[in-house]
Amino acid sequence: MADSILVVAEQREGKLNRVSFETIAAAQAISKDTGWPVEVVLAGNGVSALAQELAQKAVAKVYALESPTLEAYTSDSYVYALKSFISEKQPKLVLFPHTYQVRDFAPRLALALDRTLISDSIGYKHDGGKLLFTRQMFQGKFAADVSFAGDAPWLATIQIGTFRGDHAEAGSALVENVAAAVADSPARVTPHEVFQEAKQAVDLSQAEVIVAVGRGIKEQKNLALAEDLAKALGGEVAASRPICDNGWLPLERQIGSSGQTVAPKLYFALGISGAIQHIVGMKGSRTIVAINKDAEAPIFEIADVGVVGNLFDVVPAVTEEIKKARAGA
Amino acid sequence: MKILVCIKQVPQKDAPLKLNDDSTWIREDVSYEVNEPDAYALEEALRQKEKHGGEVTVITAGPARASQVLREALAKGADRAIHLEDDKFVRLDSANTARAIAAAVAPPLSDDNFDLIVTGLQSDDYGCAQTGVLLAEILGLPHATIIIGIEKTDGGLHLKRELEAGHYQFIDMKMPAVLTIQSGINKLRYATLIGIKQAKMKPMRKVTWAEVESKLSRNQQEIERLYVPQKQKKTEMIQGSAGEAARKLVEYLKNEARVI
Numbered sequence: 110m111a112d113s114i115l116v117v118a119e120q121r122e123g124k125l126n127r128v129s130f131e132t133i134a135a136a137q138a139i140s141k142d143t144g145w146p147v148e149v150v151l152a153g154n155g156v157s158a159l160a161q162e163l164a165q166k167a168v169a170k171v172y173a174l175e176s177p178t179l180e181a182y183t184s185d186s187y188v189y190a191l192k193s194f195i196s197e198k199q200p201k202l203v204l205f206p207h208t209y210q211v212r213d214f215a216p217r218l219a220l221a222l223d224r225t226l227i228s229d230s231i232g233y234k235h236d237g238g239k240l241l242f243t244r245q246m247f248q249g250k251f252a253a254d255v256s257f258a259g260d261a262p263w264l265a266t267i268q269i270g271t272f273r274g275d276h277a278e279a280g281s282a283l284v285e286n287v288a289a290a291v292a293d294s295p296a297r298v299t300p301h302e303v304f305q306e307a308k309q310a311v312d313l314s315q316a317e318v319i320v321a322v323g324r325g326i327k328e329q330k331n332l333a334l335a336e337d338l339a340k341a342l343g344g345e346v347a348a349s350r351p352i353c354d355n356g357w358l359p360l361e362r363q364i365g366s367s368g369q370t371v372a373p374k375l376y377f378a379l380g381i382s383g384a385i386q387h388i389v390g391m392k393g394s395r396t397i398v399a400i401n402k403d404a405e406a407p408i409f410e411i412a413d414v415g416v417v418g419n420l421f422d423v424v425p426a427v428t429e430e431i432k433k434a435r436a437g438a
Numbered sequence: 439m440k441i442l443v444c445i446k447q448v449p450q451k452d453a454p455l456k457l458n459d460d461s462t463w464i465r466e467d468v469s470y471e472v473n474e475p476d477a478y479a480l481e482e483a484l485r486q487k488e489k490h491g492g493e494v495t496v497i498t499a500g501p502a503r504a505s506q507v508l509r510e511a512l513a514k515g516a517d518r519a520i521h522l523e524d525d526k527f528v529r530l531d532s533a534n535t536a537r538a539i540a541a542a543v544a545p546p547l548s549d550d551n552f553d554l555i556v557t558g559l560q561s562d563d564y565g566c567a568q569t570g571v572l573l574a575e576i577l578g579l580p581h582a583t584i585i586i587g588i589e590k591t592d593g594g595l596h597l598k599r600e601l602e603a604g605h606y607q608f609i610d611m612k613m614p615a616v617l618t619i620q621s622g623i624n625k626l627r628y629a630t631l632i633g634i635k636q637a638k639m640k641p642m643r644k645v646t647w648a649e650v651e652s653k654l655s656r657n658q659q660e661i662e663r664l665y666v667p668q669k670q671k672k673t674e675m676i677q678g679s680a681g682e683a684a685r686k687l688v689e690y691l692k693n694e695a696r697v698i
């Protein structure tokens with residue numbers, strides 16, 4: 110078959126993961142450069158209706174790859190079904206969203222196909238006929254352009270928020286139901302229900318101002334600095350993951366891929382390096398202020414305004430200035 | 439329980455990194471430390487051993503300098519170490535790294551039969567998040583990723599997986615198995631003085647490049663160019679003493695951004 114791009118869309122428990130549309134947008138962009146048509150596959154059981162939803166985009170075809178063994182996600186059943194499907198279709202490129210589910214099975218799928226997976230891409234380049242995927246290295250301090258050295262199908266995952274799902278071009282495609290290949294042996298992992306820990310007491314998504322602290326705060330008692338600033342601004346305190354892992358702040362105040370996604374008017378990042386998993390949770394904020402002693406910290410790449418300095422000196426001074434400004438206003 | 443922990447040495451978090459001459463890697467003259475999620479994987483292995491008995495082996499693939507993370511692991515309580523020692527291991531892709539590790543713990547080089555293999559969920563240098571999963575595929579074992587709780591049961595393992603946005607899931611599986619561990623699963627211990635002394639007596643097996651080379655293939659992905667990322671936004675960088683910077687920052691927020 111002619112070269113094509115296959116997007117592996119994602120659903121969990123009968124609900125489409127919206128990041129699937131981001132990956133479709135990525136595929137559409139690459140398609141414009143390469144001329145390779147885009148197809149989409151959705152694995153699951155009874156997912157025709159969800160496949161119909163995906164078919165509202167400008168793609169050539171959507172496959173609903175179905176079997177009762179795909180009802181609940183297991184890496185074994187997904188690898189088996191997708192390996193067989195991809196081997197038959199032989200797309201040039203297979204794109205996935207970089208979700209937890211994909212992280213769980215896509216590397217194994219690539220190796221089962223005797224191919225490679227470029228994971229966690231934040232962009233692509235099409236350079237003189239060569240397709241490169243850009244990914245972060247060294248916790249975002251560097252970016253790398255990575256090429257495929259072996260044969261297609263080439264596999265790549267796209268980081269959340271790299272492309273905009275709402276920019277995926279609309280269209281209308283045919284849905285084809287395909288019976289998934291099923292292994293003789295049952296999956297070796299038994300999954301139980303997905304759940305959330307106790308209900309959240311704060312809803313940071315409603316906060317207009319958020320003061321977030323990272324590992325640069327050093328000790329729990331220093332959180333007072335952030336609390337004072339938040340108070341002066343009438344905002345909420347939040348944190349990067351290590352702070353919540355330490356139990357210094359409750360999990361519900363963690364910002365990032367495994368925590369909350371927020372988009373306040375004003376976001377302060379104090380002593381936060383700007384790892385991609387943190388950024389995905391706050392980059393929609395209107396104004397981002399970064400205070401960090403390291404001028405090369407990746408957080409400055411997405412900050413609107415930055416201060417390179419010791420937060421223990423700068424933050425109290427900022428709190429004083431805010432109080433003055435407020436008193437004067 | 440016989441547990442294998444795969445750990446990696448990566449540049450220290452605060453280390454200022456520079457590009458090498460052909461911009462495909464960093465200059466290696468920096469300080470190194472153990473990859474953070476791997477430290478949690480080791481801690482979890484030590485805790486399981488303390489609860490259920492058994493033995494903990496640590497393995498790394500890297501240059502001579504990487505033996506430091508093995509010594510630290512031995513000092514914390516691991517029983518023995520395996521060092522795949524060669525500069526060339528640094529630039530292997532995830533699949534080849536997994537192949538090298540698999541070769542080092544399987545016949546003919548060894549016949550360790552591990553009940554459990556754990557590793558950090560990703561490394562702070564490449565960040566591919568693949569080696570553990572690929573190791574499972576190569577060894578023909580089941581795996582689970584992003585684990586934040588491990589409980590040994592009669593039949594195998596009862597595990598807590600982290601999912602996105604504050605969601606979780608319990609899963610059950612049999613051993614032997616490969617798990618990738620998320621940072622924060624436990625509280626890390628420090629090595630004791632006695633531990634550091636004892637570590638010197640513990641066995642460290644070296645495995646050379648030549649011993650595993652036949653199991654490797656050509657890297658299927660290549661870093662063409664490493665570079666400082668382009669800024670996505672125009673950042674207003676504020677200079678001056680803390681007091682001055684604070685004044686300018688608040689002015690900016692008031693007059694330019696109009697957010698206060």
Ligand SMILES: Cc1cc2nc3c(=O)[nH]c(=O)nc-3n(C[C@H](O)[C@H](O)[C@H](O)COP(=O)(O)OP(=O)(O)OC[C@H]3O[C@@H](n4cnc5c(N)ncnc54)[C@H](O)[C@@H]3O)c2cc1C
Pocket residue numbers: 322323324325326348349350351352363364365366367368369379380381382383384385386387390400401402403406418419420421451559560584
């Ligand atoms: C699957 C997965 C999910 C994850 N989910 C999340 C998530 O939801 N949220 C999240 O935040 N992370 C998450 N992470 C972790 C993430 O990769 C980073 O490890 C984490 O965000 C780092 O937190 P940090 O910036 O506070 O710490 P570090 O990276 O250690 O950065 C500390 C920063 O403080 C600065 N600093 C130190 N001292 C000072 C000082 N005196 N003054 C000023 N600055 C100073 C340093 O220069 C440095 O930039 C996840 C990781 C994975 C793999």
